[in-house]
Amino acid sequence: MSLLVVGSVALDSVKTPFGEAEEVLGGSAVYFSVAASFFSQVHLVGAVGVDFPKGHLSLLQERGVDLAGLEKAEGETFRWKGEYTHNLNEAITHETHLNVFEDFRPRIPTAYQHCRHLFLANIDPELQLSVLDQVKSTDLVACDTMNYWIEGKLEALKETLKRVDILIINDGEARELAQEPNIARAARAILAMGPKTLIVKQGEYGALSFDHEAVFSAPGYPLEDIRDPTGAGDTFAGGFMGYLAKAANLSPLILRQAIIYGSAMASFNVEAFSVDRLKTLTYPEIEERVKAFKLLSHFDIP
Numbered sequence: 001m002s003l004l005v006v007g008s009v010a011l012d013s014v015k016t017p018f019g020e021a022e023e024v025l026g027g028s029a030v031y032f033s034v035a036a037s038f039f040s041q042v043h044l045v046g047a048v049g050v051d052f053p054k055g056h057l058s059l060l061q062e063r064g065v066d067l068a069g070l071e072k073a074e075g076e077t078f079r080w081k082g083e084y085t086h087n088l089n090e091a092i093t094h095e096t097h098l099n100v101f102e103d104f105r106p107r108i109p110t111a112y113q114h115c116r117h118l119f120l121a122n123i124d125p126e127l128q129l130s131v132l133d134q135v136k137s138t139d140l141v142a143c144d145t146m147n148y149w150i151e152g153k154l155e156a157l158k159e160t161l162k163r164v165d166i167l168i169i170n171d172g173e174a175r176e177l178a179q180e181p182n183i184a185r186a187a188r189a190i191l192a193m194g195p196k197t198l199i200v201k202q203g204e205y206g207a208l209s210f211d212h213e214a215v216f217s218a219p220g221y222p223l224e225d226i227r228d229p230t231g232a233g234d235t236f237a238g239g240f241m242g243y244l245a246k247a248a249n250l251s252p253l254i255l256r257q258a259i260i261y262g263s264a265m266a267s268f269n270v271e272a273f274s275v276d277r278l279k280t281l282t283y284p285e286i287e288e289r290v291k292a293f294k295l296l297s298h299f300d301i302p
């Protein structure tokens with residue numbers, strides 16, 4: 001039941017057609033941990049600067065996320081500034097300030113080195129590799145990345161991909177990574193880079209999962225109130241990995257269920273800025289939305 005995540009802890013400034021938020025809690029490891037905490041015990045490894053507001057950690061603490069691996073480093077917290085226009089599937093990055101992540105060298109506490117499930121959230125692939133060098137035995141390793149690293153650290157990213165079981169990225173990133181516009185062909189090319197499973201997130205249209213045997217399609221939930229898509233991908237990954245960490249095995253059936261739980265978590269997260277919707281979310285609400293997902297695409301052949 002133990003799940004380790006290494007990723008960014010951020011102060012995000014985000015503008016969408018529905019409003020804006022300045023310096024709010026964000027970061028890949030934050031969205032992931034809060035989502036996964038509904039299913040499993042989560043250990044977070046990351047870094048914040050001396051300017052990080054103390055109150056921002058209370059939600060993580062309330063959700064039982066173990067923060068022993070969160071370093072407080074000299075310098076400023078990682079900051080990301082982005083915008084969504086009417087295409088809510090695509091974030092436009094205005095600023096990325098790595099700050100404490102420039103010198104961050106993840107140190108995995110001895111107690112977590114035998115974690116069964118590991119998620120390498122969106123951070124520098126060189127840091128992802130250094131985490132892989134430190135963990136001793138895992139049942140499942142998944143990772144995320146983004147165009148920033150595909151364009152800036154491709155060789156390190158390819159090394160990471162050789163060592164992970166599951167890659168979770170969005171469709172634009174999959175096309176860019178594979179240098180192939182057709183998504184099915186791009187998926188085949190990425191599976192050849194190492195991961196046994198590729199999950200392609202398609203924003204409001206859902207997600208596709210590819211492995212060497214099959215393709216699975218999860219719908220997007222048709223929400224009427226979307227306010228901020230930031231963190232949808234990490235929230236998806238948190239629900240997905242949290243569910244897998246709780247499950248008894250990693251059968252194809254369980255993997256499909258985990259994709260739907262991840263999709264349900266992401267569908268809640270986009271209803272508000274930062275992690276605000278996850279703050280009030282309850283487990284019965286998650287179960288109800290998972291049932292709605294089933295109804296959404298279930299049909300019988302006569």
Ligand code: AMP
Nearest residue numbers: 008010026027080122230231232233234
């Ligand atoms: P997503 O789930 O893709 O919407 O991820 C959004 C989160 O990623 C935001 O909260 C950002 O703080 C974080 N982020 C943006 N750029 C980077 C980066 N280059 N490295 C790590 N985290 C990032």
